[in-house]
Amino acid sequence: VATFDSDSHFEDKLNFKDGKHFSMGSWQVVSLNCPRAAYLARGDDELLFEYLRELMDTSVEIFKVKREWMNQIIRNHRMPFATQQPRDPITGEKGSVAVGLEGLVYTIGVVGVNEMVQFHTGKQMHESREAWKLAVRAMTEMEIYAKKLSQQHGMTIALARTPAETTAQRFAVSDLIHEEFRECAERVVKGDLSAVKKNVHKTRDLPVYYTNGTHLPPAADVTIFERAKHEHVFFPIVDGGNIFHIFMGEATPDPQGLMDFGMRLARETQIGYFTFSKDMTVCLGCSQVSGGLEDRCPNCGSEDVDHISRITGYLQAVSGWNSAKRQELKDRKRYNELA
Template sequence: MPETFDTEYDHNKEFLTVRTSRNMLESFDRRKIVQSLIKETGISKEIAEEIALEVEETIKKLKLKFISAPLIREIVNVKLLERRLEDARRDYTRLGLPVYDATQIIEKGVRENANLQHNPETIHKLVADWVMKEYALLKALPLHLADAHMRGEIHIHDLEYFVTRPYCFQHDLRWFLKNGLKVDGTGENTAVAGPAKNAEVAILHAAKALAAAQTNFAGGQGLDFFNVWLAPYMAGKTYKEIKQLAQMFIYELSQMYVARGGQVVFSDIDIEYGVPKICQDLPAVLPGGVVKDSITYGDFEEEAIMFARALTEVYLEGDYVGKPFFFPKPNYKLRRECFKKEGFDEFMILVHKVVAKYGSPYFLNLLAGYLPDNVFAQCCRLVLSPDNTDWEDFKNGCMRTGSLQVVTINLPRIAYESNGNDEKLFELLEERMKLAREVIEIKRDIILKRMKQGSLPFLTQDVNGEPYYRVDKVVRSIGFVGLNEMLKAHTGEELHESKDAWRFGLEVIKRMMDIAMEWSEETGQRWVITQTPAESASHRLALLDLKEFNGKAVVQGDVKTGAVYYTNSSHVRVSADVPLFERLRIEGAFHPLCNGGMMAHVWIGESSPNPELLWELTKKIATKTLIGYWAYTKDMTFCRDCKNLSGGIKKSCPNCGSSNVEWYSRVTGYYQRVSGWNDGKRKELFDRKRVNLG
C-alpha cells in the first residue's frame, strides 16, 4: 500500500516528517493510518481512529529524530496486539528481513542451496526469497500448516516459490520444434520464433525453451527423448558437425547463468540408444516444423545414435579447463531392446568412461520390470510413469507433466512421538500425510489463480485448446526423510541391521503408497510418493528434532557442532559398512513403492574404475536389483591455481600442492561445489562409505 501522508493537514508538520515507502519526505497525517488500517485489516473506523491517535501521541512522546513509514507501522502493530487484534496485525505487518541479515546476505551469501553462487543476482534472489517465504507462511498457509513446517513435522519445499510457481516439469521438444518458441509465453514482450528450419536453431530453441520455462518453475526442467526428437535435424550431417551441435547445447545449458537469481537452468536430458520401439512409428517433426505421415522417427535411427554418441563424448571431454558438465544432467535409459542393437555395448562403455572420469551419467532402469516404456527422469530424482492420457499426449506430440509441489514427512519425528507403538506410528503417519495433502491442495488453488491472473504466462500458452500447464495432470509429491532413523528409534535396529527392520520399513512406505493411491482414486488427481532429495530438509529436520527430542533423537553426524543430518529417504545409512549389492538390494526394494521418484547412489570416491567392468556392474544392478534410477558419484578436487582436476576430496592439489582448491561431489541428485553445501550435508560427504572399484 502507498504509505504517504497528506500535506494539507499540517497540524504537526513542523516536527513530524515521515520518510515514506515511496522514498519521499512528507508530513505526518494520522488519517493515513486510519485509512490503511481499514483497507488492509477491515477493522472498524472507531478502533482505527483510536489507534491512529495513540500512535501519534506515542511518536510525539518519543521525540524521534527519524520517523519512517515502516517505523510507524511497527508502532501500529504494537497497538493492534495490545488490543489482541492478532489477525489484523498479521494482515498489517510488513514482510522483510532485519538489517543485520540483509548485510550478511549481501556480504556473505548463504549455503542453503549448493547451486547458489554469491553474486549480485543471488543476493537479490535471497532477499526476495526471504519475503516470499514469510509471505507463504504468514498469508498463504493457515497457521496449523505453517507451524507444522516450522516445528519440523513436515518440510514444505521451495517455500520461496510457494505462491508463485509450480515445482518441476518435463517438456516435449516436438511441440516447440513444430510450433516455434515464445519465450515469454505470449510473444508480447519478446521476439517470436517460428519452427526451427535447421539443426543449429533447433538446438538453441531446445536450450531457450528450458531457460524460459525455468522462469515459471521452481525446480528442474527436463527434455525426454532428447536425441530422438532432434535426430531428423541431424540428417545429412557429418559426425563432426553433429558433435559440434551437441557441444553447443551442453555449453548453452551449463553457461546460461540467468535462471532463478543467477543460476544455470536445472536441466535434464534423457538419452536413448537409437530410436526406441515406442517412437519408431510416430510421424517425425522435421525442419521447419513440417510433419509428414510417411516420415517417422524410425527413419532416423542412425542419426539418433550418432547424436547420443556425440553428446556422450562432449560429457567425456568436459569443459575448456577439464571440469565436468553438471547440467544438463544426462539420463541414460537402459532398455531391453537396446541389448539387441549393434554397437550398444561399445556405446555403453563410452558412457562408463564418463562415469569413471566424472561420474556425470544417471541411469534409468527399464529392466527392473516395473517401469513403463515411456517413463522419464528429471529434476533431482523425479521418475514418473505416465498414465493412459499421457500416452495419448505422447502420440499427439506433446507429452508433458511434472510435479506441482513436494512436501516431505519427517519420519523419525513420528517414531519419537509414537513411543514404540505401531498403531500410533501408522496413525501419525497418515495424519502427517494429510497435512502434506492440505498444503498441496492450497498450492493447487494458488497456481490456478496465478494462471488466471496471467502471472504464469509460459504455462498458459495454448496447446490445442488446453493450457500448456495442466494443474490436474501433474503429480502431487509426498516425500519422506529418515526412514533409517525412524526404524532405529522405533525398532532399535537400522534398515540394514535386520530383515525385520527392513520389512517394517517397507510396510511404512507401502502404507504411504496405499494412502496416495486411495487419494488418487478419490480425487482423480495423481498423488505419488517420492524419495525426497532433502538437500536442506535432512539437516533442518535433524536439528529441530535434536532440540525438541534431545536424548531420544537419532541423528547422524556431529551433535556437538550441529553438523547433523537424517539419512535421505529410505537409503541405508551412508556410513554403514554394508557390501554394495546388499545396500542396493535393500534400497532397491523401496523403489517400486516410490512411484513419484527414487534414486540410489553408488559412491565411488576417487577411483577411476575400468569402464568395461563398470558397465558389467551396471548390467548387474539393472538386472539383479529393483533400483530404478541411480548414479555413480565420483568425488573430485579442482585446483583453482593450476586447473588440475583429480579424483577424491583432497586438501591440496596433487599436481602443484596448492591448497586453493574446490571440491565437487553429488550433494543429493546433482553435482555441485562442496563449499556451497550446508554443514549437515558436508558432514554426510565425509561419512559416506565409498566402494573401491579401482
C-alpha cells in the same frame, strides 16, 4: 505415472504429435519428518502408521491451499508463459498449451525412514531384518494411503523420495533443539553430535542429519550388493524420485567393471535409477582436476582448492554445501570393488 491405460493421448505425447508432450513435476512437495512419528509412537506399530497418516493428512491441507491459489493464478492469466499456446508456423493454428498443467502432481516425500525404524526397533535397516521389514511395511502403508487420499480429494498425490538437500539437516536440528524430542533424536541422528552441543546456540547450520528417503545411512558398513539388496525393494513402492548411490573409492575406476556392474543391477534388481559418483578436487590456481578429495593440488601444491561431489541427484561444488551435507560427505562409505 503416465501409461497407455491412464492417458488417452499417451502415444501422441510420446511422438510429440501436434505438439502434445508430457509435463512432469509437482505443484507442491511436502517432506515428512518420519523419525518424529516414531518418537511419538513409542514402539507401537499401529500408532506409528497412524502418525504417518496424520502427517499425510496435514500435507493434503497444504496441497488444497496451493491448488486454490494456483487456480486463481491461472484464472487471472498470471502464468502467461506456461499457459501459452504456440501457433503452428505453417497453419497459424494454436497448438497445445506449453505446459500440461493437468499432468502435474502433489508430492509427499519421506525423510529419515532409517532413523524412524532405528528408534522404533533399536536397530537400523541394515542391522536387523525386522527393522528393514518395518520400513517396507511403513512405506507400503503410506503408498496405499496416498492412493486413498488421491481419490478422496480429487488430486494426484505421489509418494516419493524427495531430494531434501537441506531438509534432512533441518529436521534433525529441529528435533535436537525441541525439548520433547531432544533425547530421542540424540539416539539416532547422524553426524557430529559433539559439534551440536558446542555450537547450537550460535548457528542452526550444524553437521547433523537424518538419512535421506529410504536409503541406508551413508556410513553403513555393508557391501555394495548388501546395500542394493536392502534399497531396491523400495523402488516399486514409491512413485518416483528414488535413486541408488554408488560412491566410488578409486580415482580411476575401470570402465568395463562399471558397465558390468550397472548391467547386473539392471537385470537382477528393481533399481530403476542409479549413479556412479566420483569425488573430484579442482585447483582454483592451475585448474587441474584430480580424483578424490585432496587438501592440496597434486599438480602445483596449492591449497586453494574446491571439491566436487554428488549431492542427492547432481554434482556440485562442496563449498556450497551446508555443514550437514559436508559431514555426510565425510561419512560416506566408498567402494573400490564392485565385482
